[in-house]
Amino acid sequence: MLTQTTTRVLEPADLGAALAVLESAPVENAFVTARVRIAGLDPWRLGGEMWGWYTEGRLTSLCYSGANLVPICATPEAVRAFADRARRIGRRCSSIVGPAGPTAELWRLLEPSWGPARDVRAHQPLMVTEEPSADVAPDPLVRRVRKDEMDVIMPACVAMFTEEVGVSPLAGDGGLLYQARVAELVAAGRSFARIEDGKVLFKAEIGAATRQACQIQGVWVAPEHRGKGLSETGMAAVLQYALADVAPVVSLYVNDYNTPARAAYRRVGFRETGAFMSVLF
Template identity: 35%
Template sequence: MPAVLRRASLRQPRARQLWAGDSLAVDACLESSPLETVYLRSEIRQGALRQGALVGIEHPDDHRLHAVAMKGPLLVPWAPGERDLVALAGALRSQVRFVQLIVGPRDQVAGLQRLLASQLGPARLLRAEQPHYAVDLDGLVAWPLDPPPLRKANVGDLEQAVRAGAAMHLEEVGFDPLASDPVGFRQRVLTLIRRGWVHVWMEGDQIVFKAECSAVTAEAIQLQGVWTNPKFRGQGRGTLAMAVLCRRLLAETQTVTLFVNDFNAVAIHVYERIGFRRIGTMRSVLF
């Protein structure tokens, strides 16, 4: 290889497996975008680096990480630069046959879809535009009504939480996880309950409202699975519960974030009504 080409190749971004010893380098890569990378940062707190679940893109000229992704059935990228996104796609190419879901910033996920199209194949479900929202204490609208009996779910609530989660999944995604993966879905809900990340408003043995934390850091908490029982919709209960939940969570973190399907006008109205502001757009692709 001519010397000029060899020098050019040495300057190209390179991929490497990340481990626990890379925690400071990963933090430096992600810290400038704490809301967009909250899921990755939270998973690192839960042991993702020790488990070898992350890959990074390093620049030889500065020996810093410029992109990070969690790999496996759930692929979550953070690669804001096009050159790093291309390098990340190259690193993941041999592993994408295991990917079931890609979630992340819209342009990055769309870029990976384009770069890995022949390996990924057609998507089963595409949510191309998912508004990304955030609220902090300064932006949260004060709610004058008495707070509802919202609490953290316990293991005794597992079956109700599983049924509520499955109902929401069927409504939002179009298929029932209890039909496709009942054991795995129940285990995921149980894990969230044991972490104290599932919040419920119960009346008798019925869930009125449910929301889950999908990521928790000192800078942000990301919500998912926000659901109001259809029997109790149209009464303002979901709005009240979300306002109360956000106020409680903001005693533990600086910002609450979530993303929502762009066609869910009712949910978007609720979030904006209590003070959420749009900060970007996410994209989810199911295979």
């Protein structure tokens, strides 16, 4: 047993202890918890390493190091240890993302060696709800995307990603990984859209999903249909599906400067309970 404060790469045998940490904050940690529940802690299956911070032999903090660097339940001491490890290894991720406090400190420590970032989104409100909206009726035309509609949904997904992140998901590998992820969500019944005449008017996905919580992502309305309330009625529909079929708590996070989206989500029943931060490279 480890008897002092230390950090190390976790192994499959550490799964139970890691899940105990992850599930202590089920909404904040839904993204990583979902991956660990499916893949365990084997780096090849997980798509990255899970670093653990121990205090007096007990695992208390985690950091997922893969395509994203994600501090999890990270104390100030753990953040410093994770930053030291990340500096030694060098940047391999495309973003740092997580709860705003630990992520800001992690970036402060890493910026001298990893900076500059392409974009820093320091305050992204985390919004949560446990019940469908009483004020906004779900759009009856929003439904699950079918597997034979990949060619219909992909252009909308690419447009959303490019608009949100600032780079195309088709760069690099030609979009193979991104297309595989979209197909995975469609196959799982977690991709939703309003489609008329072969065109997507509204779409969103339930991305991360665990028994305790799930996270809505990729919310997008076709530019020519914005301002018509489709985001509200569409989100009400996706929320209804999520609560009925996926998890008892539904969350999302949004850029603080996106005032219309924040207002729309509040009308659908979401409330702000915390904040995330994203550093994009």
